[in-house]
Structure formats: structure tokens, C-alpha cells
Amino acid sequence: MGMKVKTQSKKVNKAWLNQHVNDPYVQLAHKDGYRARAAYKLKELDEALGLIRPGQSVLDLGSAPGAWSQYLRRRLSPQGAAVGELCGHIFAIDQQSMEPIEGVHFIQGDFREPQVLSALEQALTQRGVAALDLVLSDMAPNLSGVGATDAARIADLVELALDFSSQHLKPQGALVVKLFHGGAYDALVARFRQTFTQVKAIKPKASREKSSETFLCGRGLKRVSQKCHAPNDAATLMASSLIPGVRA
Numbered sequence: 175m176g177m178k179v180k181t182q183s184k185k186v187n188k189a190w191l192n193q194h195v196n197d198p199y200v201q202l203a204h205k206d207g208y209r210a211r212a213a214y215k216l217k218e219l220d221e222a223l224g225l226i227r228p229g230q231s232v233l234d235l236g237s238a239p240g241a242w243s244q245y246l247r248r249r250l251s252p253q254g255a256a257v258g259e260l261c262g263h264i265f266a267i268d269q270q271s272m273e274p275i276e277g278v279h280f281i282q283g284d285f286r287e288p289q290v291l292s293a294l295e296q297a298l299t300q301r302g303v304a305a306l307d308l309v310l311s312d313m314a315p316n317l318s319g320v321g322a323t324d325a326a327r328i329a330d331l332v333e334l335a336l337d338f339s340s341q342h343l344k345p346q347g348a349l350v351v352k353l354f355h356g357g358a359y360d361a362l363v364a365r366f367r368q369t370f371t372q373v374k375a376i377k378p379k380a381s382r383e384k385s386s387e388t389f390l391c392g393r394g395l396k397r398v399s400q401k402c403h404a405p406n407d408a409a410t411l412m413a414s415s416l417i418p419g420v421r422a
């Protein structure tokens with residue numbers, strides 16, 4: 175019995191490795207100097223939704239190994255460079271360690287812990303950042319294999335990102351989270367709709383087809399009077415254009 179399981183898992187590992195090595199996004203990441211193929215998911219989200227612009231303050235939750243932070247760092251650079259001048263602020267959090275990225279302020283810790291939140295708030299204050307333009311969450315818990323438990327853990331992380339964003343985003347700011355179909359998906363979409371004026375779900379091409387992961391983008395906090403603020407170009411674009419692959 176034990177032998178059989180071992181053989182099967184070896185087969186699965188080999189299949190995964192073959193698929194991984196032949197994956198065009200893995201090859202592209204290697205060529206472009208990204209630490210993970212995940213960079214292209216954020217690139218697609220950015221290009222579809224007009225999320226990132228130089229001058230912004232951005233938080234990357236669940237940042238390790240660092241591909242999203244690397245992408246952000248290049249987008250906030252006047253020349254798209256991985257080093258040198260940076261227009262804006264990037265904060266990143268992960269419970270695992272992350273190799274440094276120039277210009278990215280990294281905090282290692284569990285986002286569910288109050289002291290990690292305090293460290294983040296302190297870092298924002300120290301850099302004169304009163305509110306964020308964009309919060310990104312690619313956080314994914316270690317899966318237990320028990321469907322209901324995993325769904326609850328994922329929902330918990332999304333709720334935390336949502337609560338944090340309600341407190342720390344600019345009125346026209348945006349939150350993008352990774353979540354999975356099934357479980358609390360519909361309830362989380364409903365919470366996004368309560369919180370934001372615009373909500374879009376998008377599955378980037380770089381997201382593996384077999385995976386049920388989806389990204390949900392909320393923009394424009396509902397609790398703030400919209401009359402007080404000039405319309406945001408990207409937000410208007412998002413609301414008015416038909417974006418391929420984007421579901422309402």
C-alpha cells in the first residue's frame with residue numbers, strides 16, 4: 175500500500191515538473207528575471223484594470239517569493255527598471271522570508287497577528303503614507319485538504335484584507351484579492367459589493383486552467399462621499415469598457 179502511494183506521488187511529481195518546465199510563463203519569468211510566474215497574473219490584472227501607476231503607495235500581501243513586488247517595483251520606476259529611482263511606496267508582508275527587493279519595505283509576519291498590523295501601520299506613518307492607492311492580496315493558506323476548513327481559512331484572509339482596506343485605502347483606491355470558487359465565494363463577492371462602488375472578478379490567462387482561483391477587484395470605497403473627489407481615470411475606464419475575460 176505504502177509503495178503504491180509512493181509510486182503514484184513520484185509520477186505526479188514528474189508530471190508536475192514536466193508541466194512546470196514547459197510552462198510558457200515559467201520560461202518567460204526566467205527570461206524577465208521574475209522569481210515566479212505569478213508576476214504575469216498581476217501584469218494581466220494591471221493591464222485589464224489599469225491598477226498601477228507611478229506615484230502610488232501599494233501594499234502586497236502574501237508577497238513571497240516576491241514576483242508581484244518585483245513587478246510593482248518596475249511599474250513604479252520611471253524607466254520600468256528593477257533598480258534605481260522609484261516613484262511611490264511599496265510595502266510587502268509575508269509569513270515566510272523574502273529575498274530583499276530594492277525599494278520594497280518588507281515585513282515578515284502573519285497578517286492575522288495584531289503586532290504585524292501595528293508594524294505595517296508604523297512603517298506607513300514613518301514614510302508619510304496616510305492612505306494606500308492599492309492593496310493586493312495573493313495570500314493563500316497552507317491547505318489541509320479538508321474542503322470546509324480550507325474554504326474558511328481562505329475566506330478569513332480575504333475578510334482581513336477587506337477590513338484593512340476599508341480603513342487604509344484612499345477613497346478611489348482599489349483592493350485585489352485572490353479567492354477560490356466554491357466555499358464562501360458568493361458571500362465574499364457580496365461583501366465586496368457592500369464595500370466598493372465597482373467590483374470585477376477576473377481569471378488571468380496566466381492562472382492555471384485547472385485551478386479554481388479567481389481574482390476579485392473592488393474599487394472606490396462606498397462609505398466616502400464620491401462628490402468630494404475627482405473621478406479616477408482608471409476607475410472610469412474599468413466601469414465603462416468591456417474587458418475580455420472579466421466577469422461582473
Ligand SMILES: C[S@@+](CC[C@H](N)C(=O)[O-])C[C@H]1O[C@@H](n2cnc3c(N)ncnc32)[C@H](O)[C@@H]1O
Pocket residue numbers: 209210212213235236237238239240241242243267268269270283284285286312313314315316331
Ligand atoms: C501564492 S504565494 C504568493 C506569491 C507572490 N504573490 C509572488 O508573486 O511571489 C502565497 C503567499 O501567501 C503567504 N501567506 C499565506 N497566509 C499568510 C498570512 N496569514 N500572513 C502572511 N502571509 C501569508 C504564504 O506564505 C505565501 O508566500
